[in-house]
Amino acid sequence: MSDSHIILEKVVYLRGQRCIFDEVSIEIPRGKIVAVMGPSGAGKTTLLKLIGGQIQPESGSVRVDGLEIPRLSRKQLFDVRKTMGMMFQSGALFSDLSVFENVAFPLRIHTNLPDDMIRDLVLLKLQSVGLRGARRLFPSELSGGMSRRVALARAIALDPEIIMYDEPFTGLDPIAMGVIVDLIKTLNSAYGTTSIIVSHDIPETAGIADIIYIISGGKVIGSGSPKELFEQDSPRVHQFIKGLPDGPVPFHYPADDYEEELMRVPDAERLF
Amino acid sequence: MLSRLRRIGQYSLVALATLGRAGHIWWQAIWRRPRLRNLPLLIRQIYQLGVLSVLIIAMSGFSIGAVLALQGYNQLVKYGSESALGLGVALVLVMEIGPVVSGLLFAGRAGSAVTAEIGLMKATEQLSSMEMMGVDPLQRIVAPRLWAGFIVMPILALMFSIIGIWGASLVGVDWLGVYEGAFWSAMQEGVDFRSHVLKGIIKSVVFGIVVTWIAVFQGYDTIPTSEGIAAATTRTVVYSAVAVLVLDFFLTLVMFNF
Numbered sequence: 001m002s003d004s005h006i007i008l009e010k011v012v013y014l015r016g017q018r019c020i021f022d023e024v025s026i027e028i029p030r031g032k033i034v035a036v037m038g039p040s041g042a043g044k045t046t047l048l049k050l051i052g053g054q055i056q057p058e059s060g061s062v063r064v065d066g067l068e069i070p071r072l073s074r075k076q077l078f079d080v081r082k083t084m085g086m087m088f089q090s091g092a093l094f095s096d097l098s099v100f101e102n103v104a105f106p107l108r109i110h111t112n113l114p115d116d117m118i119r120d121l122v123l124l125k126l127q128s129v130g131l132r133g134a135r136r137l138f139p140s141e142l143s144g145g146m147s148r149r150v151a152l153a154r155a156i157a158l159d160p161e162i163i164m165y166d167e168p169f170t171g172l173d174p175i176a177m178g179v180i181v182d183l184i185k186t187l188n189s190a191y192g193t194t195s196i197i198v199s200h201d202i203p204e205t206a207g208i209a210d211i212i213y214i215i216s217g218g219k220v221i222g223s224g225s226p227k228e229l230f231e232q233d234s235p236r237v238h239q240f241i242k243g244l245p246d247g248p249v250p251f252h253y254p255a256d257d258y259e260e261e262l263m264r265v266p267d268a269e270r271l272f
Numbered sequence: 273m274l275s276r277l278r279r280i281g282q283y284s285l286v287a288l289a290t291l292g293r294a295g296h297i298w299w300q301a302i303w304r305r306p307r308l309r310n311l312p313l314l315i316r317q318i319y320q321l322g323v324l325s326v327l328i329i330a331m332s333g334f335s336i337g338a339v340l341a342l343q344g345y346n347q348l349v350k351y352g353s354e355s356a357l358g359l360g361v362a363l364v365l366v367m368e369i370g371p372v373v374s375g376l377l378f379a380g381r382a383g384s385a386v387t388a389e390i391g392l393m394k395a396t397e398q399l400s401s402m403e404m405m406g407v408d409p410l411q412r413i414v415a416p417r418l419w420a421g422f423i424v425m426p427i428l429a430l431m432f433s434i435i436g437i438w439g440a441s442l443v444g445v446d447w448l449g450v451y452e453g454a455f456w457s458a459m460q461e462g463v464d465f466r467s468h469v470l471k472g473i474i475k476s477v478v479f480g481i482v483v484t485w486i487a488v489f490q491g492y493d494t495i496p497t498s499e500g501i502a503a504a505t506t507r508t509v510v511y512s513a514v515a516v517l518v519l520d521f522f523l524t525l526v527m528f529n530f
Contacts, residue, residue, distance in 0.1 A: 090396055092401035
């Protein structure tokens with residue numbers, strides 16, 4: 001079997017008139033942590049949806065384990081998805097189920113295991129995210145960091161080969177952030193799962209990723225190990241990594257000339 | 273002129289596309305054989321849509337039956353034919369008011385709840401995460417609700433009619449003094465199961481399917497923001513109400529041989 005677990009080749013994706021991806025090619029090796037970074041609105045989450053087959057590319061190919069995702073039937077697609085776990089930014093826990101039942105959900109659906117075995121498995125997964133004690137709570141009673149950890153436990157319930165993390169670090173306090181970073185690292189090294197992190201938090205991501213792709217303006221503008229990227233002198237990559245407000249990626253939304261607009265007679269453009 | 277024509281074309285294209293999506297969702301959810309393991313989901317929806325609607329159906333049915341008896345008595349007593357009160361009330365309830373009003377109430381009570389619930393599930397990525405777990409939300413979320421509406425609606429409509437008739441008998445017989453024997457025997461004589469009751473049931477089945485279909489689709493197709501969900505919930509109630517009333521006309525036209 002090839003070394004690459006997931007391959008995107010010249011993927012073009014449009015949303016309305018706007019081009020989100022313009023011939024993007026990304027290779028994700030088996031068992032590695034790969035981060036996809038870029039400014040908000042660069043289509044990072046879209047990328048995960050393409051891999052999961054929730055949306056179809058305009059052209060190009062998306063292959064997971066050699067399977068061409070956009071060509072699969074609904075049934076085949078659902079089978080492939082059983083080998084993927086995804087942690088959503090919001091957690092996306094089922095609000096009518098307890099923490100325990102949320103983690104048990106994929107097991108109950110996809111396996112015929114007896115109840116006591118499901119119980120053991122769920123406790124095992126909850127233990128690994130440190131929330132075994134919270135199993136009777138409901139999603140509305142959890143903090144942001146806790147729901148994300150439950151979501152992670154649910155994502156790994158079926159021991160997937162691929163785990164996708166959608167903005168795992170956004171909006172967490174430093175402790176919760178540290179917990180999640182550790183979990184991602186441990187899951188990857190303990191189970192050898194291929195991990196894809198979509199994020200714009202540079203220090204956390206660079207700390208655990210093996211390979212980073214930077215996407216901006218619909219193109220991959222830089223890729224390599226964190227170290228390589230920090231040393232690169234491409235101005236766009238430099239701006240993103242260093243977090244500079246202005247540079248090749250403009251600070252301002254496209255607009256008319258500033259001075260000219262200020263000097264213009266106001267009632268010509270009907271303020272009311 | 274040309275631009276107006278173009279706009280009409282645009283609207284019809286959008287409407288057709290929406291109808292196509294709605295039909296697709298309905299078909300995808302309904303055509304597969306329901307699985308036994310999904311039975312608890314169905315029972316839960318029957319509870320949510322049906323059992324929780326019983327109170328509003330009972331109260332409205334009782335009130336409408338009582339009002340029909342009051343007004344009907346007033347008119348009939350002029351011709352000394354108040355003994356036909358039971359027959360009149362029963363026919364009106366079973367054929368028209370039962371199915372139609374319970375359909376409208378069902379849209380307001382259960383339809384809006386279904387839309388809001390599914391819309392919120394979409395907004396909080398629950399549908400998306402279900403899909404990513406290899407579970408088809410059309411099977412797990414949409415199908416049980418559609419089946420529940422189909423099962424529950426005729427029962428609610430019948431309940432509405434029965435309670436309405438009971439309310440009418442309380443007002444007509446016990447209060448206004450219509451002769452009890454005439455009240456019930458005229459009803460027994462005049463109301464036929466196949467030509468009256470069954471047609472009412474068929475109407476309510478159709479309303480049940482249409483209302484839950486609209487509710488489920490509006491929730492599933494909503495723009496996942498707070499405004500989007502609010503608008504979708506409103507649309508569910510408005511479209512359902514219009515659909516029930518318009519369909520009632522055509523069903524009456526077809527079934528009662530005009």
